[in-house]
Amino acid sequence: MKDWWQINFPQGRQNLIISDANGYPVKIAYGEKGTGKPLILLHGLGSWSYNWRHSINPLSQYFRVICFDAKGYGFSEKPTSRREENGHQIIELERIINALCDQPPVIVAESLGALVSLALAAKNPQLIGRLVVMNAPIFTTKLPHWAMGLLAQTPLEIIHTIDFLRLAYWFSPIVREVMAAERRKVLFNPEILTDEDIYWITYPFIEIPGTLVKVAEELQIAAQEIENLQANKPNMLTQIQNNLSAIECPTLILWGDQDSWFPASHGKKLHQHLPNSQFKLIENCYHDASTGANEIVNKEILKFLKNTNFS
Known part of the structure; x- marks a missing residue:
């Protein structure tokens, strides 16, 4: 399988x-790909930059598109020897923006990434130029999936052992089959998920040690x-909810009409x-809007940015 980063970004993975x-x-x-004003694509929990595969090219025609894997996800470092503190992603997103952007960027974020972006936009209103959030867990009262609950209840020592023994690697066909089945459940049309998609979605869990540990820790x-x-x-959820009125930048909220x-x-x-x-509201769309409704998502993002004079 060809390197996904090399295919999608002129300088590959940096x-x-x-x-x-x-x-x-x-x-x-x-x-990163494209030139102009910076636009950052931010993934959700358990995912990585690959989830934005359908948005990189269309948006990079107009913006300098930046995809990054949050700490502990995808191809980024996974420091499993120390526990994470609640809210660490907010601090780290701010530092990534300051390192990569010379002006307030557009942040396009889904799921947990959207929650992190809302928190940062309230904490530092001047840091973000425009905000697009999709299917954010801002008012959730439970973990949305049984597997998330299972990982959240499993002692990290057990997860570390599973990771150390590389069980996901040795049982990779089963891991891919299970994760593919679950990913299809958040798509209105599950048939759009290809074998290549399944390979890359599961790649960090199978090939990169520490991924499962960090996801379990976040859960x-x-x-x-x-x-x-x-x-x-x-x-922190209540704090973010109470601080929403502090967000100053124009914000587009996209939501799947059938997000369960x-x-x-x-x-x-x-x-x-x-x-x-x-x-x-995006019709015929489940939770994974960046995949399942990518054409509409890209169209709405560009229309929003044009109408709010960010172009």
């Missing part, structure tokens, strides 16, 4: 060293956040909380 939320140097994998953080929310204890993970009513509620936002 590496950026930033200081992470704990102050340690960490290597971030990224690629445990998310599960604790939701538990604190339900118990009325201090939690985070219902469209959450998108409408988010729109009500953001004074400078637009809301667009």
Whole structure:
């Protein structure tokens, strides 16, 4: 299989060293294509830059498109010897923007990436020029999938052992089959998922040690956040919700009308909380809008940026 980064980015996969939320140097994998104002594509939990495969070329005709794998995901470094702190992705996104962008970029983000982007936009309103969020877990009250709950409840010592023994690699046909079946469930038309898609979606879990550990760690953080929310204890979800009015940049909210993970009513509620936002419901779309409705997503992003004079 040809190197995905080399195919999609003129300079292939590049590496950026930033200081992470704990102050340690960490290597971030990224690629960029196009010229002009910066536009960052930010993936969700358990995913990586590959999820934006249908948006890189169309958007790079007008912008300098940057895809990066968040720490612990895809091809970025996975420091499994230390635990992550809640909110680390917000700090690290800010540092990546400062390192790669000479002006406030457009942030296009889905799922967990959208939540992180909303948090950063409220914390530092001047850092982001325009914001596009899709299917964000901003008002969620539970982990949306049984496998997420299972990983969140499994002691990390067990996950470390599974990773150390490379069980995902040795049982790769089963891993690919299970992950492909689950990924198809978040697509309105599951037939669009190709064998090549399955290969690359599962690649980090099978080929790159530490991926499963870091995803499980993030899920445990998310599960604790939701538990604190339900118990009325201090939690970051409530903080982000309470700070939404501080977001100043024009924001486009895209939402799949049949998203079973985070219902469209959450998108409408988010729109009500953001004074400078637009809301667009995508018909015949499940949770994975960047794949399942990529043509509409790209069209709406470009229309939004043109109408808000960011071009």
